[in-house]
Amino acid sequence: MSVATLTADQFEETIKAHEMVIIDFWAAWCGPCKSFAPTFDAAAERHPEVAFTKVNVDEEQELAGLFQVRSIPTIAFMREGIVIYAHSGALQGSELDEIIGKVKALDMAQVHADMAAQQQGQA
Numbered sequence: 001m002s003v004a005t006l007t008a009d010q011f012e013e014t015i016k017a018h019e020m021v022i023i024d025f026w027a028a029w030c031g032p033c034k035s036f037a038p039t040f041d042a043a044a045e046r047h048p049e050v051a052f053t054k055v056n057v058d059e060e061q062e063l064a065g066l067f068q069v070r071s072i073p074t075i076a077f078m079r080e081g082i083v084i085y086a087h088s089g090a091l092q093g094s095e096l097d098e099i100i101g102k103v104k105a106l107d108m109a110q111v112h113a114d115m116a117a118q119q120q121g122q123a
Helices: 008-017 031-046 061-066 093-105 108-122
Strands: 020-026 051-056 074-079 082-088
Touching: 008 051, 008 061, 020 031, 020 093, 031 051, 031 093, 074 093, 082 093, 082 108
Parallel strands: 020 051
Antiparallel strands: 020 074, 074 082
């Protein structure tokens, strides 16, 4: 699967259409972002069942703000519309694959139950 550009207008539709979405927040002027791009593209080929997306933080400041991106690259891992994990800094291919495997292996029923319990405790 190829890597898609993600915009604020497409965000809701994208996360609803895919069980798992990985977002690479980047900028054209960012050297580490450019170095990480081939690793991200290769992972997209290895994991065609996952939606791999890129957000240009200069063009999509609203999305970058929503995810509280403070440094780039930042990679956000979402499953069932929930941010499971976010990582600042480039990853090696093996590290990226390991995180993808862990996110895929999560018991999402338990994640939803834990979130509901946490929200109830805050109410």
